[in-house]
Amino acid sequence: MGKKWRWGVILDAGSSGTRLHIYRWLDPAKAAKDASYEELHSLPNIVTKDKWTKKIRPGISTFGDHPEDVGPDHLQELVERALDVIPEDKHADTPIYLMATAGMRLLPPTQQRAVVTETCSYFRANTRFSLPDCDKHIQVIPGETEGLYGWIAANYLLGGFDNPEGHAHGKNHHTYGFLDMGGASAQIAFAPNATVAEEHGNDLKLLRLRSLNGAPKEYKVFTSTWLGFGVNQARERYVKTLLDEFLIDGEHEVPDPCLPRGLRTNEKGDYVSGSSKELSLVGTGEFDECLRRTKPLLGKDIPCDDKPCLFNGQHVPPIDFDINHFVGVSEYWHTTHGVFANKEDDTAYDFNTYQKKVVEFCSQHWEEIDSKVQSRKKDHGKEAQEACFKASWLISVLHEGIGIPRYGIDHAPTPGINVTKEVGEAAKEKGFLNPFQAADEIDNIEISWTLGKMVLYAAGQIPPKDNYLLPVGFGSNVKGIPPDFQHAGSSFNTTSAIDDDDDWSDTAEDLIDHAKSKSTSGFFFFVIILLFIAFLLRKRDRRMRLYGKVNKVLRRRRRPGSPRKGGLGLSVITNKLFGRGFYNYERVLEEGDADQFELGEASSDEGDTSDSSNGRARAGRSSGLATPKLNVEDFDDLKKNPHPGSALDRSGLVVRTESRERLFPQMLTAGRRSRAGSPTRLKSPLIGSMSEH
Known part of the structure; x- marks a missing residue:
């Protein structure tokens, strides 16, 4: 993956579950280089994708009594997704955050600290993401x-x-x-x-x-x-007031105006059959009464020490x-x-329209509602059971608590x-x-x-x-x-420093992802054609560098042990684009022998620079052609005893004449008129085994 992208990982540890979010944005140097006037005066452009998010249940606060399990039993699935999405060479530069909210705030401080400590230890032991300070990256935020x-x-x-x-x-x-x-x-x-x-x-x-x-x-x-x-905590307080007011010794049923008629649930909101003898809340479907009973939960009568107050x-x-x-x-x-x-x-919220929908829904018998939601997603039944109380609580908070005007009614x-x-x-x-x-x-x-x-x-x-x-x-x-x-x-x-070629390899991967998400092959071929045309328009040295980058992307996406496909056709194309012998050079790279060669880096016309893996800058020739380094220790000895395979040019300098298969492919045709006019080439004694270099 190219150097131009920056990544960030953040986990939202809420009361009901933990959700992973992955974000990506351009490196500021790259973004500023190509930015328009409007973009220069804007904040960074941050992007995300659906597959870069993932939620698991229950909430991280459930590990308060056994924090040692929070990693393997809770975080592992989310961490694996992040490791899979973000390129490995970017892990060390990618910050990871876990920020817990209301669910963790309800735990005792000792349990909060234990869960936070175990989380940080797990991240450090199982990822290379940037985590320099646990207190700032893993915390319960206010x-x-x-x-x-x-x-x-x-x-x-x-x-x-x-x-x-x-x-x-x-x-x-x-x-x-x-x-x-x-x-x-x-x-x-x-x-x-x-x-x-x-x-x-x-x-x-x-x-x-x-x-x-x-x-x-x-x-x-x-x-x-x-x-x-929050809606769940408010519901608990609501149920408690119902039980305190209506529960009679020896009885097990309590009327609940915030449930559809005929629906029976327990205190936790789980469905209860009519024959059950456990404590049951029985829906009466009276939404006006539901509103009247949720309003006091706002605590509007609590004194305001620092006016003004809301609730x-x-x-x-x-x-x-x-x-x-x-x-x-x-x-x-x-x-x-x-x-x-x-x-x-996506119509704007309108109090009259919304309340009308809610009253109509909540006054139905539960059997009628249940028959309509069965064909929808599996958890929609649970949502339907809770919908009336949640609607009542939302209306109370919005209009009685915060004071938002009832649009269409209030001024x-x-x-x-x-x-x-x-x-x-x-x-x-x-x-x-x-x-x-x-x-x-x-x-x-x-x-x-x-x-x-x-x-x-x-x-x-x-x-x-x-x-x-x-x-x-x-x-x-x-x-x-x-x-x-x-x-x-x-x-x-x-x-x-940003390498422009990284743009192309990143674009290739993004388009490959997009093409895979489409069901038709036509779009995939369209993308390939666009990439191929853009590829051909680039200079030959850049095409060669880009080929290696894109090939790396494709190899990374191929599952380990799977066979390569289309190798013969690919070699023909690369020979046409880069000259004969290119495929052999690429094969050497794949087999891991490239570190035994020292090649000069090709430089771009724009003066792009990049650092080598060992920190030494390597510059190519101004012509854009990269040449092998000549490892000549004693020029005088060579002049006196020229070896077979070496020749003197017109200035008397020794020139090594290697086989073209060993030379950088772009040098194969540089300065030569034809292959037929070349002398018979012998292996030079100057070339030892690759390990000697």
Whole structure:
């Protein structure tokens, strides 16, 4: 794999499972070299693929009592995927992170530390990924940090960072608010308007990023978390209140208005048959009553020590919904789109429409619902059982807790701007016009807080402009570098060297991957033709170097022990492209004997340079032709006693006349008129065994 790519591995260790994310971006030196004006003023372009993510269950917090098993029983499957995706020669340069969230926050500190320590030990023993500091790479992150990373990811994908004019919401504001909800916690992050930011400066975090040209991008963001207010933790508290109120000694049934009519589950939400005598929650399908019972779970009556507060006595600066359009991910997406809408239904969240769907669904008898979901994915039945409570909790948090206007019913608390008219054209294309919009992906990339962490890391690899030496990262909202500043974790290199040929080998592998994913052979042949034409257009020395790189890619993808196919045809093509004898040279490389030769490196017309494996720079001739090094120890001896196989040129210099099979293939025709005119060639005594060289 080429030098131009940078990689990052991060594992999101949540309460219900651990998800692997792999990201890739251009080396800053390469990206800046080919960048347009807009790209130079943008953040690094980070990409990922579906096969670069993987989730396993249960959560890492379940290993609190037996942390020694977290590696082989939990992490191994994810580590193997990362090792398979990322090229081996890039492992040492690839950072690996595991950041645990709400599930681990609920464990005692001693168990947290044990799981974290075992995780770091496992990574170091089983991978070569970059892990210089366990405390920074493997940690339980605060909810505020998770929210900030999520805010970065959402605004990065929506384009608010790089195109502020296209996302102008009014009042010189161009970023989006971020809402996240998992099983155990909920987060909020947003940039207040200028007036609120001035009044509540001590509540904000200063975030500093860096665009490709080295210029800083600074933002003041409020972020907070509600531990215990994720949907699963809220459900546990809800069930407890039902049992405290309705459970009678000697009885085993309790009515539950948040379950569809006729559905029976136990306290954990598992299905219970009608003949069972275990404690059962019996659905009544009364969604209005469900809403009434979930609202008190917000803790709106808890005193607010630092006004203003939203819910549970949590201080949050005033939110200007005219300019703060919130993007909701995770449970916000699943709860609005799971059983109530298809993934293709990307219409903006509308309170009236959504509540109508929920009431209609939850008032059905469970047998009717169950018959409809059986044909869908296997876990859809579980989702259907939980859908009514989750919808009720989401509505309560959004509108009663955070105060987001019920679009179409409520007016924004601070009217004066028509949001639809003021929002930029770029935001219109994304569809984020209203105070709240649930989302899962933007441009086919998942909105995950892990992406925000990688954006920060990649930005830290960009060398700063002169006079802009402040580091990338975040901390307290003060000038300079605050004591609690958290650095991006990366470093920059102002002398990166990029080989343009790496672009071609990387492109070849990407296209091969893409072709394999297609069901038709026509697309595959189209890709091959494009590659072949581009290959022929390159200079001969570059074609030779590229051939070796692409062949290496193909060999790596061939399973060990599998036979090579098409060798005869390939040798004919390579002879035509590079001259006879090329296939023999390539065979020597494959058999591992190449280290017994010393060849001068070919230099490109653009002056590209690269280091040899032993650290010594090797330069080719300015003509672009690489020549074997002549190992002549005593020229006078040669002149007096010329060996067979050597000759004197017109200047009296000794010239070795090796067999053309031993020469670099591009030298075979250089300076020669025809093969017929060549003298009979004998093996030179100067050529000893290869081990002597």
